[in-house]
Amino acid sequence: MHSNKYVTVYTVIMTLVVSVVLAVVVSGLKPIHDDNAAVYKKREILKAVKGYLGSDLDKMSDKEVLDLFDKNIKQVVIDANGKPVEGEKAEDLDMAQEEKKPLADRHYPVFTFESDKGTFYLVSIRGNGLWDKIWGTIALKDDFNTIAGASFGHVGETPGLGAEISDNPAFPKQFEGKTINEDGKYVSVAVVKGGIKKPAHQVDAITGATITSKGVTEMLDRGLRIYLPYFESLKK
Amino acid sequence: MAEIATQVEQEKEPFFGKKERKLLTDPLSDNNPITVQVLGICSALAVTTLVNKAFVMAIAVTFVTAMSNFAVSFLRKGMPKQIRMIVQLVVVAFLVTLVELALKAANYPIWKELSVYIGLIITNCIVMGRLEAYAMANKPWRSFVDGIGNGLGYGVILIIVAAFRELFGKGSLAGFQIIGNTPDYLIDTTKNSFFSWYMPNNMMVIPAAALFLIGSIIWIQRSKNQNLVDVS
Numbered sequence: 001m002h003s004n005k006y007v008t009v010y011t012v013i014m015t016l017v018v019s020v021v022l023a024v025v026v027s028g029l030k031p032i033h034d035d036n037a038a039v040y041k042k043r044e045i046l047k048a049v050k051g052y053l054g055s056d057l058d059k060m061s062d063k064e065v066l067d068l069f070d071k072n073i074k075q076v077v078i079d080a081n082g083k084p085v086e087g088e089k090a091e092d093l094d095m096a097q098e099e100k101k102p103l104a105d106r107h108y109p110v111f112t113f114e115s116d117k118g119t120f121y122l123v124s125i126r127g128n129g130l131w132d133k134i135w136g137t138i139a140l141k142d143d144f145n146t147i148a149g150a151s152f153g154h155v156g157e158t159p160g161l162g163a164e165i166s167d168n169p170a171f172p173k174q175f176e177g178k179t180i181n182e183d184g185k186y187v188s189v190a191v192v193k194g195g196i197k198k199p200a201h202q203v204d205a206i207t208g209a210t211i212t213s214k215g216v217t218e219m220l221d222r223g224l225r226i227y228l229p230y231f232e233s234l235k236k
Numbered sequence: 237m238a239e240i241a242t243q244v245e246q247e248k249e250p251f252f253g254k255k256e257r258k259l260l261t262d263p264l265s266d267n268n269p270i271t272v273q274v275l276g277i278c279s280a281l282a283v284t285t286l287v288n289k290a291f292v293m294a295i296a297v298t299f300v301t302a303m304s305n306f307a308v309s310f311l312r313k314g315m316p317k318q319i320r321m322i323v324q325l326v327v328v329a330f331l332v333t334l335v336e337l338a339l340k341a342a343n344y345p346i347w348k349e350l351s352v353y354i355g356l357i358i359t360n361c362i363v364m365g366r367l368e369a370y371a372m373a374n375k376p377w378r379s380f381v382d383g384i385g386n387g388l389g390y391g392v393i394l395i396i397v398a399a400f401r402e403l404f405g406k407g408s409l410a411g412f413q414i415i416g417n418t419p420d421y422l423i424d425t426t427k428n429s430f431f432s433w434y435m436p437n438n439m440m441v442i443p444a445a446a447l448f449l450i451g452s453i454i455w456i457q458r459s460k461n462q463n464l465v466d467v468s
């Protein structure tokens with residue numbers, strides 16, 4: 001057995017060595033981590049308009065993604081009333097942090113993508129799945145009615161079931177061409193089980209993922225509604 | 237622990253002799269950490285949906301078992317016996333954090349998918365099991381080889397299970413699309429009349445499938461090798 005003094009000194013030295021080394025590594029790698037996170041986020045956003053990029057998003061290098069984002073995308077941050085907020089960048093907005101604020105204080109990002117195939121408005125939405133948060137980016141055409149594309153993400157939905165919203169490209173693809181308004185009134189797009197009755201506003205649910213599908217419906221309805229006042233102001 | 241090392245240290249042994257070779261090959265078959273020692277099952281169920289993920293996980297675990305075995309074996313004489321487990325845990329946690337930081341810098345999307353499981357290597361029974369069973373009683377170089385062997389033994393099973401699950405669950409292998417219902421796949425089931433009946437097996441994607449597959453591997457291995465029947 002070692003003496004208490006030996007054990008104490010051993011522990012202190014061990015803790016110091018480990019924490020100093022880890023601190024150095026973390027701060028050394030931080031710029032790389034931040035760059036990677038930024039590229040990842042931009043790829044997730046661009047996924048919603050991947051049919052209009054002109055090249056395959058998966059094959060684009062990180063630099064090409066950043067260039068495209070800088071050149072073709074305008075960023076606006078809006079407040080809960082749909083008024084643009086000065087001095088904030090949409091790409092720096094963290095939806096998870098916004099969610100912790102009271103409803104009236106939340107800010108929302110709008111990315112305007114301009115390409116030779118038209119102008120698209122990309123908005124972020126966030127809601128609840130079965131186990132944890134789900135989110136998505138919806139791209140609307142400049143009539144503010146037709147969905148040009150969608151992409152979804154999640155924290156921990158069941159693989160093969162709820163996780164199909166992001167794993168299976170066929171699910172987000174269903175949203176292309178759907179409309180969010182009917183006779184000038186907002187109706188959103190619903191994920192429904194067992195047969196689509198209104199093809200313009202409904203998509204097929206994933207078998208076995210009832211709660212995730214309901215979560216997507218709720219997220220779309222509530223999420224897109226927030227951006228409506230801003231779209232109205234753009235129409236004028 | 238399934239085995240306790242009781243080797244007698246001898247003078248003047250070759251750098252990589254018979255014993256080292258045995259340490260490296262044993263965990264691949266007769267003393268496999270997953271199928272024989274039945275350690276590390278938790279992550280084997282979770283990260284085996286895709287071959288690429290399983291491969292990264294296998295490399296990470298091999299690195300951690302080898303380096304922690306080496307470090308703990310190196311420190312074993314000066315290590316206070318009262319806080320033995322705590323020191324081992326610090327070594328393992330330190331290495332796992334390094335692996336996670338490196339992966340986050342090298343391949344962010346894979347890190348994003350694996351991050352929870354990389355962190356859980358700390359609690360992977362294989363790592364602690366080898367430290368207690370081997371590294372605490374043997375010299376650093378041999379402990380290092382033992383760590384590599386066990387990491388590879390774990391990785392081999394992980395990749396076999398992942399290959400089955402990815403092929404039958406998603407119709408692809410290591411990201412290469414083989415069979416499915418869009419033109420992106422090598423065999424397009426909507427056009428190829430011979431495979432028009434094919435549907436991906438959704439059960440393969442859920443963790444239960446990994447349990448059945450590992451169970452089948454254990455069954456086959458034991459029916460071929462009678463020495464293993466009495467182990468458990």
